[in-house]
Amino acid sequence: MSLSxxxxxxxxxxxxxxxTLWDEPFAFDNIxxxxxxxxxxxxxxxxxxxxxxxxxxxxxxxxxxxxxxxxYKTPKAIxxxxxxxxxxxxxxxxxxxxxxxxxxxxxxFLSMVPxxxxxxxxxxxxxxxxxxxxxxLNIGI
Numbered sequence: 001m002s003l004s005x006x007x008x009x010x011x012x013x014x015x016x017x018x019x020t021l022w023d024e025p026f027a028f029d030n031i032x033x034x035x036x037x038x039x040x041x042x043x044x045x046x047x048x049x050x051x052x053x054x055x056x057x058x059x060x061x062x063x064x065x066x067x068x069x070x071x072y073k074t075p076k077a078i079x080x081x082x083x084x085x086x087x088x089x090x091x092x093x094x095x096x097x098x099x100x101x102x103x104x105x106x107x108x109f110l111s112m113v114p115x116x117x118x119x120x121x122x123x124x125x126x127x128x129x130x131x132x133x134x135x136x137l138n139i140g141i
Contacts, residue, residue: 003061005103006133007042010065013092014040017085019067028066028126029118036117036124037070050134057139058105063131065089071123079114079125086112086127093131105134 011021019040022031028041045062052058067086071078090109093099099107110130117124 002103003047003059003135003137005101006061006063006135007044009101009104009107009133010042010063010093010131013098014065014067014089017088017092022068031068031117036068039068041066041068052139055139057137059135059137061133061135062110063133065129065131067127067129068117069125069127071125073123075123075125082114082125082127086129089129103135105136107134108132 015021019038020035022028022035022039022041024031024041025043028043031039031041043064043066045064048060050058050060067082067089069078069082069085093107094109108131110132112127112129114125114127117126
């Protein structure tokens with residue numbers, strides 16, 4: 001198993017749902033306008049050891065997925081649409097046949113917060129979803 005499988009896992013699922021990847025790994029308030037509506041960003045966070053056994057290390061990595069939507073003149077309606085879209089993302093990413101793979105031991109959903117993209121632009125909304133991924137690493141014989 002490999003930590004390098006985590007980001008592509010989320011990328012593949014979101015692209016399957018029609019979202020467009022924004023490749024910036026950290027900053028998110030300057031997303032280009034051409035992908036602001038249905039754009040997404042993935043940021044990997046803390047990596048923590050969960051225990052070691054003989055030749056394997058169990059790890060936990062927090063992953064932040066940001067989903068962007070333009071509100072245009074109806075930010076309230078777009079916020080409601082975004083909640084439904086978050087539900088679709090959760091259903092696809094957390095389906096047992098998807099998340100319990102040979103490469104990733106498990107994926108858990110922790111939280112989601114919808115907020116304005118920034119204080120100057122409250123017509124653009126970002127849903128910040130936090131996941132916890134568990135990966136077992138082979139540390140040798």
